[in-house]
Amino acid sequence: MKAKEKDINEDVVPNTEEKQPCDDNSDKCSGKEECPKKDTCNDEENGDILNKELASEEVLILKNNIATLEEKVRYHQAELINYRKRKDEEVSNMLKYANQDLIMEILPLVDNFERAIKLSEKDENIAKFVEGFKMIYSGLINTLHKFGVEEIKSDGEHFDPVYHEALLIEENKDKEDGIILETLVTGYIYKGRVIRPSSVKVNKLN
16 A cells, blocks of 8 residues: 555656756757747847947948038138138238329329420420429429339330220331330339320331
8 A cells, every 4th residue: 555655656746856047158058958048149149230230330420421521621711711812912902002093183183294394395485484394293203103103115115005005006117017106195003003004106007
């Protein structure tokens, strides 16, 4: 009787050996027995790779944006430098030729003195009265020279449209073609700039 109970008890008693959880780093994860966390391990690994790829793309985008911004900054800096140069040049020219309007108002007075002096050369009676005009004229010319105004030499020079304006044409076979025969109205240069070309008579051979 006791022997039967013993056999029954051996059949009923369950196997109390518990299965230990698989450690990802343990040797149990290798071999024939599959790790219950295998899918989780793979998901985490794939997630890390994906995050690294996204991070790399973001870094590349940021680098491109930085390069674009740097290029724009350099462009605007160059534009600012050019703008300053233009403004400085404009201001410099404005200051350099600040007296041009005043000089242009004085030139007709100089023209009248020149006409009177030329007229006196043809009439001895008038020449006596023009001596004072010559002194005033000489003073005006000297003042203009001090401010950088120079007369344009024309008589006997080749016609140059930059410095001369042809008002009359005459044929003189004794003179070379294109030679200025007479200055009708004197032209002037102010600090290298032609402010008024000379009005001249030009020799024109057929």
